[in-house]
Amino acid sequence: xxxxxxxxxxxxxxxxxxxxxxxxxxxxxxxxxxxxxxxxxxxxxxxxxxxxxxxxxxxxxxxxxxxxxxxxxxxxxxxxxxxxxxxxxxxxxxxxxxxxxxxxxxxxxxx
Amino acid sequence: xxxxxxxxxxxxxxxxxxxxxxxxxxxxxxxxxxxxxxxxxxxxxxxxxxxxxxxxxxxxxxxxxxxxxxxxxxxxxxxxxxxxxxxxxxxxxxxxxxxxxxxxxxxxxxxx
Numbered sequence: 001x002x003x004x005x006x007x008x009x010x011x012x013x014x015x016x017x018x019x020x021x022x023x024x025x026x027x028x029x030x031x032x033x034x035x036x037x038x039x040x041x042x043x044x045x046x047x048x049x050x051x052x053x054x055x056x057x058x059x060x061x062x063x064x065x066x067x068x069x070x071x072x073x074x075x076x077x078x079x080x081x082x083x084x085x086x087x088x089x090x091x092x093x094x095x096x097x098x099x100x101x102x103x104x105x106x107x108x109x110x111x
Numbered sequence: 112x113x114x115x116x117x118x119x120x121x122x123x124x125x126x127x128x129x130x131x132x133x134x135x136x137x138x139x140x141x142x143x144x145x146x147x148x149x150x151x152x153x154x155x156x157x158x159x160x161x162x163x164x165x166x167x168x169x170x171x172x173x174x175x176x177x178x179x180x181x182x183x184x185x186x187x188x189x190x191x192x193x194x195x196x197x198x199x200x201x202x203x204x205x206x207x208x209x210x211x212x213x214x215x216x217x218x219x220x221x222x223x
Contacts, residue, residue: 032210043113043201043214044154087154091210096167098144098156099212 002027006088006102013078014110021073021105023088033071034099035064036087044087078109114138115215117202123221129190132218136183136204142166143185144205144212145177149198160185192222 005024013019025033032051036044048057050066057064061082063074073086085106089099114137124130136143145157156169160179171177174192179185189196199219203212 034211036214041199041217041219043115043216045113046211046213049211089154096169097142097159097205097210098167098169099146099154100156101154103153 002090002092002100004088004090004100004102006086006105008105009103010106010108012108012110013075015079016077018074018076018078020075021086021107023071023073023102024069025071025088025090026069027090027092027100029093031091031093033066034089034091035071035073036089038085038087038104040085047086075107078107080109080111083107083109113213113215115202115204115213117200117215117218119218120216121219121221123223124192125223126192126194128192128222129188130192130220132187132189132200132202132220134185134187134202134204134215136185136202137206137213140204140206140213141183142205142207142212143179143183144203145171145185145187146201146203146214147198148201148217154201157187189220194222196220197222 003026035047038044048064053068085104087104089101116135141162157171159167177187199217201217203214205212
């Protein structure tokens, strides 16, 4: 069964203090690893898709990286508007196209 | 705005009742997915439809059912509701050949 574990559960940073969020996964044949941002009471907002180990993608202050066992979401010089829950999900290569999600990291950026 | 719409935004009902949640996918997307998000379980896949046909099932209870209509909108029917069914229900859609799923704003269901 596919599994996704995210750490830490919650993270509080000062504005401008860079850090990384971790997503460890096990899946039978990875089709894609996805990062989403979710604000309270809203739907997940797509950020990145990573397909193979060594791949990196960037968007503003966020950079996602992928290895064979984990993915990191690096946040550089965060601002208060980056506060949200960040969700990681995997999709397997064959069969069911469902996403298997981790429970997320709740990020709070303090001004 | 993802382009996926869901109605209603909020729903309050009583145990034993039946409700219908509605989802309209992004223009051109043939796949629709339903997910349930509760506080203790995170986002859980329920069911997927592709161009009107059921394609995959997840942890969907027998009391729940879904369908996708010719205009590609989808409905999730929840019956004999229990307190534990209170959750956020999300619909997502994806295009043919694309892995990325785009989520709607969700329907918050409260069963009293």
